Amino acid sequence: MKTVYGPVSSWRLGKSLGVDLICSKEKICSFNCKYCQLGNKGIKTKKRKEFIQIKQIKTDISKALKLTNPDVITFSGTGETTLASNLYSAVNTIRKLIDLPIAILTNSSMMNIDDVGNTLEKFDIVVAKLDASNQKIFEKINQPVNNILLDDIVDGIKKFKKNFSGKLSIQIMFTDDNIAIVDDLVKILENINPDEVQINTPLRSCPVKPLTKDQINFIEAKFNFVGLNTISVYKSYKPRTKTLDKMEVFFRRKTDS
Numbered sequence: 001m002k003t004v005y006g007p008v009s010s011w012r013l014g015k016s017l018g019v020d021l022i023c024s025k026e027k028i029c030s031f032n033c034k035y036c037q038l039g040n041k042g043i044k045t046k047k048r049k050e051f052i053q054i055k056q057i058k059t060d061i062s063k064a065l066k067l068t069n070p071d072v073i074t075f076s077g078t079g080e081t082t083l084a085s086n087l088y089s090a091v092n093t094i095r096k097l098i099d100l101p102i103a104i105l106t107n108s109s110m111m112n113i114d115d116v117g118n119t120l121e122k123f124d125i126v127v128a129k130l131d132a133s134n135q136k137i138f139e140k141i142n143q144p145v146n147n148i149l150l151d152d153i154v155d156g157i158k159k160f161k162k163n164f165s166g167k168l169s170i171q172i173m174f175t176d177d178n179i180a181i182v183d184d185l186v187k188i189l190e191n192i193n194p195d196e197v198q199i200n201t202p203l204r205s206c207p208v209k210p211l212t213k214d215q216i217n218f219i220e221a222k223f224n225f226v227g228l229n230t231i232s233v234y235k236s237y238k239p240r241t242k243t244l245d246k247m248e249v250f251f252r253r254k255t256d257s
């Protein structure tokens, strides 16, 4: 399995070359979200460790950048990227290789840990997940490893926003499980004041039914009403891409584009 995949056509980020610091055949994550495209099996943990050596990432990305021309480099893949203890070295290594924006998708569960927050500040774009406004719904949707509190996650995101000079996007996956709490989520996000709110619903293959376009438009209007900037999965532009290796993409996204 290579550490670099894509570029994929991302509705949030454009032509995105993925970097996977986990590279595991089974998902390794602090959550087990009901809608996870990687399936509902895998290792649930909040223990940080090194999964991939930096020299491997350097080799793979150098090769990929000779063959393709992405808009952005995005850390994501087969689990929660902030579990990789060499995340700081990885972002610094890639920064030296290419002058492109570097983004990361995170489930936000580790953002209240100083070392993780400080490392995330090295990115240009941080896309942080927040699907719930209370512990009960958080546990129902995201099924976190024991002892992760939603309040700590929200505090971690707020603290991070204060120090971060890049773009902070909050991604929310809307389903039947959280549509009723949209007003509470709007209040929390007003307080965080991110640069962007990404309104998503599971359109890729998974056991959870997506919301309709009308439902997503209704939700988006609520965020816009309080002045929050949004993008939504149904409306966003997806650039055409030519992936280097379809299997590497399929392995992470269950689609080859």
Ligand code: SF4
Binding pocket: 027, 029, 030, 031, 032, 033, 035, 036, 037, 038, 078, 079, 080, 107
């Ligand atoms: S945080 Fe992401 S990788 Fe982890 S279970 Fe949820 S959707 Fe899957």
